[in-house]
Amino acid sequence: MNRQPVRVAVDAMGGDYAPQEIVKGAIQAARGDGIEIILVGSEDAIHKEMAMYNVSQLPIHVVNASEVIRDGESPVAALHHKPDASVPVAMHLVKEDKADAVVSMGHTGMVMISAIEILGRLPGIKRPSIGAILHGLAPNTVVLDLGANVDCKPRDLLSFATIGCVIARRMLHITNPTVALLSNGAEEGKGNKLTKEAYQLFKHSDLNFIGNVEGHDIPRGRANVIVCDGFTGNILLKFSEGLGDSIIEHLKFTLDKRLPNEELDAISDDLFALTHIADVGGGALLHGVDGVVWIGHGRSKAPQLAEAIRQAKLAVETNLVQELKAALAKVRNEC
Amino acid sequence: MNRQPVRVAVDAMGGDYAPQEIVKGAIQAARGDGIEIILVGSEDAIHKEMAMYNVSQLPIHVVNASEVIRDGESPVAALHHKPDASVPVAMHLVKEDKADAVVSMGHTGMVMISAIEILGRLPGIKRPSIGAILHGLAPNTVVLDLGANVDCKPRDLLSFATIGCVIARRMLHITNPTVALLSNGAEEGKGNKLTKEAYQLFKHSDLNFIGNVEGHDIPRGRANVIVCDGFTGNILLKFSEGLGDSIIEHLKFTLDKRLPNEELDAISDDLFALTHIADVGGGALLHGVDGVVWIGHGRSKAPQLAEAIRQAKLAVETNLVQELKAALAKVRNEC
Numbered sequence: 186m187n188r189q190p191v192r193v194a195v196d197a198m199g200g201d202y203a204p205q206e207i208v209k210g211a212i213q214a215a216r217g218d219g220i221e222i223i224l225v226g227s228e229d230a231i232h233k234e235m236a237m238y239n240v241s242q243l244p245i246h247v248v249n250a251s252e253v254i255r256d257g258e259s260p261v262a263a264l265h266h267k268p269d270a271s272v273p274v275a276m277h278l279v280k281e282d283k284a285d286a287v288v289s290m291g292h293t294g295m296v297m298i299s300a301i302e303i304l305g306r307l308p309g310i311k312r313p314s315i316g317a318i319l320h321g322l323a324p325n326t327v328v329l330d331l332g333a334n335v336d337c338k339p340r341d342l343l344s345f346a347t348i349g350c351v352i353a354r355r356m357l358h359i360t361n362p363t364v365a366l367l368s369n370g371a372e373e374g375k376g377n378k379l380t381k382e383a384y385q386l387f388k389h390s391d392l393n394f395i396g397n398v399e400g401h402d403i404p405r406g407r408a409n410v411i412v413c414d415g416f417t418g419n420i421l422l423k424f425s426e427g428l429g430d431s432i433i434e435h436l437k438f439t440l441d442k443r444l445p446n447e448e449l450d451a452i453s454d455d456l457f458a459l460t461h462i463a464d465v466g467g468g469a470l471l472h473g474v475d476g477v478v479w480i481g482h483g484r485s486k487a488p489q490l491a492e493a494i495r496q497a498k499l500a501v502e503t504n505l506v507q508e509l510k511a512a513l514a515k516v517r518n519e520c
Numbered sequence: 521m522n523r524q525p526v527r528v529a530v531d532a533m534g535g536d537y538a539p540q541e542i543v544k545g546a547i548q549a550a551r552g553d554g555i556e557i558i559l560v561g562s563e564d565a566i567h568k569e570m571a572m573y574n575v576s577q578l579p580i581h582v583v584n585a586s587e588v589i590r591d592g593e594s595p596v597a598a599l600h601h602k603p604d605a606s607v608p609v610a611m612h613l614v615k616e617d618k619a620d621a622v623v624s625m626g627h628t629g630m631v632m633i634s635a636i637e638i639l640g641r642l643p644g645i646k647r648p649s650i651g652a653i654l655h656g657l658a659p660n661t662v663v664l665d666l667g668a669n670v671d672c673k674p675r676d677l678l679s680f681a682t683i684g685c686v687i688a689r690r691m692l693h694i695t696n697p698t699v700a701l702l703s704n705g706a707e708e709g710k711g712n713k714l715t716k717e718a719y720q721l722f723k724h725s726d727l728n729f730i731g732n733v734e735g736h737d738i739p740r741g742r743a744n745v746i747v748c749d750g751f752t753g754n755i756l757l758k759f760s761e762g763l764g765d766s767i768i769e770h771l772k773f774t775l776d777k778r779l780p781n782e783e784l785d786a787i788s789d790d791l792f793a794l795t796h797i798a799d800v801g802g803g804a805l806l807h808g809v810d811g812v813v814w815i816g817h818g819r820s821k822a823p824q825l826a827e828a829i830r831q832a833k834l835a836v837e838t839n840l841v842q843e844l845k846a847a848l849a850k851v852r853n854e855c
Contacts, residue, residue: 369755377749377751403762419734421755423734423735424756424760426735448778
């Protein structure tokens, strides 16, 4: 295939280990096929980091962003007072078709607001949402929303379902993904006011809706797309991480001296990956804005950054946003 | 101490393994100190089971209940058409002061409705709630509600907090339990509409309120009482079970042949206990009715039944219901 390389704008200033680990990860990713990296941030700082590597043959450009957003600044105010900060500059590159995707390990609120304001929302989307594929646990399942939308209406859940189906089709290659509502019981009558109303909306939609699933059905991958409000999703996501940490600690104590250290470390890493659902690539795609945007954890290092860039590239190559736009328009026409 | 034995009415007909495992578990419990068992159900069936054990010296009585509730019957209808079924008969024993507590592994809805109708609710309680002490994970933490109250008002969360504090004081011997709201962020402004409103109510109450906690704070036991609506609590509870099962399966596969079978089994049992939060005693106390009632899982066997009886006895001995009544009255007077 002779396609154009995917141009990923990387926020070089965002994250706990910026710019060092960001530049290092971007260089790793740039060694892959079909990718072009645009590092956005303080030119001086970026060039200083790049000087430590042999990058002369790599497709890496630098775009200067002169302003810096400090911890604790309000994202909305920061966006308006510092338009030349790395996050908005990166978003403008996508808006002006100078880049195909943005990857940032910076402040979640700042990335979210900049994406909404600069790229715009897709039709029918109130706030973009964050989903996760349960890679280790249930690799054919996407759960969303995981925290962006706290108070939801039934229509929001329908948007999440639509988004989830596009992810499942494009990223997981599932032709006709099954969709379920996360609830406190499997029967149709079970649920809170929100999910009971959404049940009726889902039932009369074009979705391949299989009804309610319960908490234990998530790790079993009972549906390809599992939908919940962002309040529930966020609590679940973090509970999973906390439970994973507790279990790892417990096992390290129990298995100490019974297994060689390296085996114990491998088991811990496994369980970490299983329970830290959103840690693959150190974050998640932001769905519902008019562009490919990856929001990562501040604690991400070079390997997570490189993986995030690969995931963003995949989203561009599979036309995720265009497909989503079409799917959302279809839902709007039906309702 | 020369106190009266605690009289526990046991529903001999409820549960997947009734009456065999129920009678067996009741006999185990009756061998303990300060306990008297009243087996409620079909006299013939109970006596047939009891004949298999040497029970002549044990404080076990049988009270006949002539009617049987079938799977799929509506609890409300069943209660009115079959007042002589084992669950309502057991509740009446408490109501008439012929027993101090009820333990049932039968249909949750039936036990709940019978408790409400026959024993009555405590002041300010809309529906009784179910909480769990996180024995293995965070032994000084109670989480509630775990499913009885799906759509909640801020006042309901305040009732749960009050109930949780009484459990923490009486069952965990914590003098001034800390209370937190489960939310999607630690800061005061975080939460959904319900928890944000409840935050203000909690803040101006007499509770030792420490603010919001997040999902990962649950296994860390960040507060003695963690409050959520029953929809969220139920999903969490079941997710924990499902995640636990997945991890156990994963470890069995990974550690197969690397550890002796009995060690692997011990690890599995440990992790099961850690993640199956509500499985200690095979169920939980029902809080907010005017009596001590234990609702167990249908799948409970003799050891769970014996443990449930011990938990019910503890609740009676610590005056849990009287204390709760006083605490709820205090909250009502304040608001």
